[in-house]
Amino acid sequence: MKGSIETLLRNPLGFLGGPAGDDGIVLSTRLRFARNLAGHRFPGALPPEERSAIGETVEAAVSAGTAPPKGRRTGAAAGRRKKAPGASAGSPDGELLVFEPGAMERIDREVLAERRLVTDELLRSPAGTMLLVRPDETVSITVNGEDHIRLQALRPGFRLAECLGELNRIDDLLAERLDYAFDDKLGYLTASPTNVGTGMRASAMLHLPGLVLSGQIAATVQGIGKLNLSVGGAFGDGTDNRGNLFVISNQSTLGESEEQILERLAAVIRQIVAQERLARAGLIEKDQNAIYDFVGRSYGVLRHSYCLGGAEAVKCLSGVRFGVDAGLFGSLTAARVNELLLAVGSAHLQKRAGRELSASERAARRAALCREMLKNA
Amino acid sequence: MLCEVCHQNEATIHIKEVRNGKIVSHDLCASCAKLKEEQGELGVLGFNLAEVLFKFGKLSLKPDGGEDPSGGGEPGGGEREGSGEAEKVSELPPCPACGWTAKLLCESSRLGCPECYRAFAPLIEGAVERFQRGGFHLGKRPGAAAAGKTARLAEIAKLKRELARLVSREEYEAAAVCRDRINALRASVAGGAEPAEE
Numbered sequence A: 001m002k003g004s005i006e007t008l009l010r011n012p013l014g015f016l017g018g019p020a021g022d023d024g025i026v027l028s029t030r031l032r033f034a035r036n037l038a039g040h041r042f043p044g045a046l047p048p049e050e051r052s053a054i055g056e057t058v059e060a061a062v063s064a065g066t067a068p069p070k071g072r073r074t075g076a077a078a079g080r081r082k083k084a085p086g087a088s089a090g091s092p093d094g095e096l097l098v099f100e101p102g103a104m105e106r107i108d109r110e111v112l113a114e115r116r117l118v119t120d121e122l123l124r125s126p127a128g129t130m131l132l133v134r135p136d137e138t139v140s141i142t143v144n145g146e147d148h149i150r151l152q153a154l155r156p157g158f159r160l161a162e163c164l165g166e167l168n169r170i171d172d173l174l175a176e177r178l179d180y181a182f183d184d185k186l187g188y189l190t191a192s193p194t195n196v197g198t199g200m201r202a203s204a205m206l207h208l209p210g211l212v213l214s215g216q217i218a219a220t221v222q223g224i225g226k227l228n229l230s231v232g233g234a235f236g237d238g239t240d241n242r243g244n245l246f247v248i249s250n251q252s253t254l255g256e257s258e259e260q261i262l263e264r265l266a267a268v269i270r271q272i273v274a275q276e277r278l279a280r281a282g283l284i285e286k287d288q289n290a291i292y293d294f295v296g297r298s299y300g301v302l303r304h305s306y307c308l309g310g311a312e313a314v315k316c317l318s319g320v321r322f323g324v325d326a327g328l329f330g331s332l333t334a335a336r337v338n339e340l341l342l343a344v345g346s347a348h349l350q351k352r353a354g355r356e357l358s359a360s361e362r363a364a365r366r367a368a369l370c371r372e373m374l375k376n377a
Numbered sequence B: 001m002l003c004e005v006c007h008q009n010e011a012t013i014h015i016k017e018v019r020n021g022k023i024v025s026h027d028l029c030a031s032c033a034k035l036k037e038e039q040g041e042l043g044v045l046g047f048n049l050a051e052v053l054f055k056f057g058k059l060s061l062k063p064d065g066g067e068d069p070s071g072g073g074e075p076g077g078g079e080r081e082g083s084g085e086a087e088k089v090s091e092l093p094p095c096p097a098c099g100w101t102a103k104l105l106c107e108s109s110r111l112g113c114p115e116c117y118r119a120f121a122p123l124i125e126g127a128v129e130r131f132q133r134g135g136f137h138l139g140k141r142p143g144a145a146a147a148g149k150t151a152r153l154a155e156i157a158k159l160k161r162e163l164a165r166l167v168s169r170e171e172y173e174a175a176a177v178c179r180d181r182i183n184a185l186r187a188s189v190a191g192g193a194e195p196a197e198e
Helices: A005-009 A048-066 A075-080 A106-114 A120-124 A160-175 A209-213 A217-226 A258-286 A288-304 A310-325 A334-343 A346-353 A359-373 B030-038 B049-060 B085-090 B102-108 B121-131 B149-168 B172-191
Strands: A026-035 A097-099 A130-133 A139-143 A149-156 A200-207 A229-233 A245-250 B013-019 B022-028 B044-046
Touching (some): A048 B149, A149 A160, A160 A200, A160 A258, A209 A217, A217 A229, A229 A258, A258 A288, A310 A359, A334 A346, A346 A359, B022 B030
Antiparallel strands (some): A229 A245
């Protein structure tokens, strides 16, 4: 089914939707497998006509695995058709939305990036790429990005094992239909040697205002780096940690099984969550007024501004989220803050307005949206 | 871009670190980066693989271009860098399958095709061993050999275009043959068997 951005926008919470867990510290979990087809150049070295052939091949394999049992089924295929990946619980797997970023409006592409469905790199060179995505956005497949195939599972909260189970099912299904580039020693061969082996990158987005405010974040980050994991911001290419949002992911992909990598990552994340909890409790105990002030000012800016930049909005949403987690707001929910976190993105604002907006127009609309959505907090 | 410390050498190492809760990036030359690393000044968040490969690639190749069995120096051990060794890297022959060069690999940190792993093995293995946790894949493997399936899917895609063309020209007999072929191929891909020969 040809995708439309409007279908995705019906999930106002995007990847941040669903039940909250871990005290709201781990906002989302993402798992990604990089796969390539044997006997073909990697996308970066492919001439355009071969790129589209790869796209058709992968789409055929995906639709053979996810097609709903209806009219098109014929003859011998009917009885043996595989169930859609993860099709249990009546999820609408057959209805993967298909996007061709190269043929889309820039703003629509950026909406996909703000919803974590495509990478910034794909935004820069979208020609010949394809995105297949489940309408609830929990599973997506990017074709002809850095690698021929990138399978992604994205879930709110801290759910590494669930993501792995989901991706394994889809990966196994595609492997029955496609010849993956695989080497006995090096594993799955990827366009960049940083992904070779499992081709797996697992990451979690953490909200760490406690560690930042208490000045412990630099030591934490250094510690994580020594454990062969990497830390970055949640925005830009990982260079922007606005909103005290950090993404922690595995750095190495070879020499350990998928489960071992996830175990190591999960152990570290659990530890950081515990440290963050301690830091928050410490801050509240040590200087309650400073915390009330931090949360109150954040709320004040969001509630009473008429001109609000993207970075400032996210920074203040972090403060408000801290307050929500600490039980300082009566009726404001974490879900509402998450919804705003997505909605204040430049592309989402422009999509909502139905046209391109200048920076000052965006700032005005962002402020109006925050005032409106927080008015009953 | 010049190194932000000495303002003399080209910055070849790009590093991110956290200072006061903010991520800041540094653009350094190899010797200033080494100095900072030794002084423990870098809380490294990420690294530019292209530079790591290039730097370590040089270290893992002996001056005669042969592979160093010891695997080269320590990360940041810039003392073994010689001015001539950079050229040694680019002297590796291009990938016979796709023509990708070692220079392209070093510049982009990307390979051209799966065969490049063989073509640039000395360069890749040296680097991989340093930033991966082992040299052998211990994870999952693709299931039953799907040999030939990619080719069959490509054939289906081609036949679908042909079918549309035939229908638009109202050549229904040929279209029916084409449709049956597509169905047979689809069945074989779904079931794992080879398509029956016509």
